[in-house]
Amino acid sequence: MNLLRLELKKTNIKSYCFAAVAIFVCLLGLAHIFAWVPSLGTPDPNVVAQFSTYKGISAMSGAIALMAFSSLASAMGYRYVIKEYSGANVVLLFTYPISRKKTVWAKIQLLTAFISITFLLATMGCFVFFAITGRLFSLVDDTLQLMDLILVIRNAFVLVCLTNGIALCALRIGFIKKSNSMTVISAIAFSMLLVNLAADINNSFGTVLGLSVIILLAGSLLIYNMAQKIENMEV
Numbered sequence: 104m105n106l107l108r109l110e111l112k113k114t115n116i117k118s119y120c121f122a123a124v125a126i127f128v129c130l131l132g133l134a135h136i137f138a139w140v141p142s143l144g145t146p147d148p149n150v151v152a153q154f155s156t157y158k159g160i161s162a163m164s165g166a167i168a169l170m171a172f173s174s175l176a177s178a179m180g181y182r183y184v185i186k187e188y189s190g191a192n193v194v195l196l197f198t199y200p201i202s203r204k205k206t207v208w209a210k211i212q213l214l215t216a217f218i219s220i221t222f223l224l225a226t227m228g229c230f231v232f233f234a235i236t237g238r239l240f241s242l243v244d245d246t247l248q249l250m251d252l253i254l255v256i257r258n259a260f261v262l263v264c265l266t267n268g269i270a271l272c273a274l275r276i277g278f279i280k281k282s283n284s285m286t287v288i289s290a291i292a293f294s295m296l297l298v299n300l301a302a303d304i305n306n307s308f309g310t311v312l313g314l315s316v317i318i319l320l321a322g323s324l325l326i327y328n329m330a331q332k333i334e335n336m337e338v
Contacts, residue, residue, distance in 0.1 A: 111213060119179050123221035126171045130164050130225060134233040137163055138242040155244050157237070157251045158305055161230050165255075165262050166302035168226050169269075170294040176218045176270030177290035181283045184210045184274060188333055189281035197336075207330040215267045222263045230255045258304050265301070265315040269293045271322025275329050293318075 140154040153159040184207070187196060196206060230252075237243045269290055277286025297314065304311045 114183055114213065116179075116217060119175065119217065120221075122175055123172075123225060126168065126175070126221075127225040127228060129171070130168055130229040131232055133167060134160055134164050134229055135236070135242065138233075138237065141244070153302075157230075157234060157243060157245055157247055158254050160233070160243070161226075161251070161255045162258065162304050163302050164229055164233075165226055165258050165304065166298045168222060168229075169262050169266055169301050170291070170298055172218055172222045172225075172263075172266045173269045173273070173290040173294040174287060175221075176214065176266065177273045177277070177286045178283070179217070180214050180270055180274040181277055181286045183214065185278050185281055185283075185286065188278075188336070193336070203334045203336075204330045207326070207333055211271070211326055214270070218267060218270065219263050222266055223259055226259045226262070227255060254305065258308075261304070261308070261312050261315050262301060264319045265297065265311070266294075268315065268318035268320075268322040269297075271326050272318065275322070275325035278329050278332075 137154050137160045141151050153163065187193065187210075197203065233242075234247055234251075238247060272293060273286050273290035276289040277283070279285070300307060300311055300314070
């Protein structure tokens with residue numbers, strides 16, 4: 104816990120907080136745009152069903168949040184993990200009177216905690232604001248029910264696990280070449296492969312849940328491998 108406090112003190116996360124707020128604003132705007140889609144008279148009944156219900160719009164918003172926060176997490180991970188072990192800072196880090204692995208895991212815990220909190224606040228906050236405006240201005244031809252809120256909470260926790268898993272995998276890939284672009288591109292590529300499945304989470308929840316567990320576990324194992332590499336690094 105003391106190590107986490109130390110990492111939090113030395114880490115300036117203001118810019119990433121602003122980025123998370125920007126993602127929230129974009130999600131809120133897109134949710135209102137999604138509600139407008141059925142009025143365009145699209146002949147596809149699946150599209151109408153997706154964009155004419157609260158749970159359908161929240162699923163689409165969650166899929167976009169998956170891509171956005173995966174990219175944000177990878178950029179933040181490069182800045183506060185990979186970059187610290189690729190420059191002159193590594194000499195200072197290795198002088199800490201604690202295990203190198205513990206330092207790595209403290210950074211990872213800070214990263215995943217930040218992404219988890221901001222993801223949940225953004226997605227749930229977006230749904231609450233959209234639900235209020237949706238009822239006030241009759242934006243959605245649907246009745247808001249308690250089950251809709253339960254689905255949003257359930258889906259958000261699953262998608263935040265998937266987001267963290269993607270970020271951890273991308274972080275390990277980026278560490279190979281100590282490359283920011285490789286880290287971010289990897290996160291974007293992984294999230295693009297999964298975005299359609301995430302958008303269909305209400306109909307494919309079991310599949311998304313299983314993939315989230317597998318990818319999060321894979322990401323944790325890859326970070327464990329990275330911590331091993333750092334433990335054996337020579338300055």
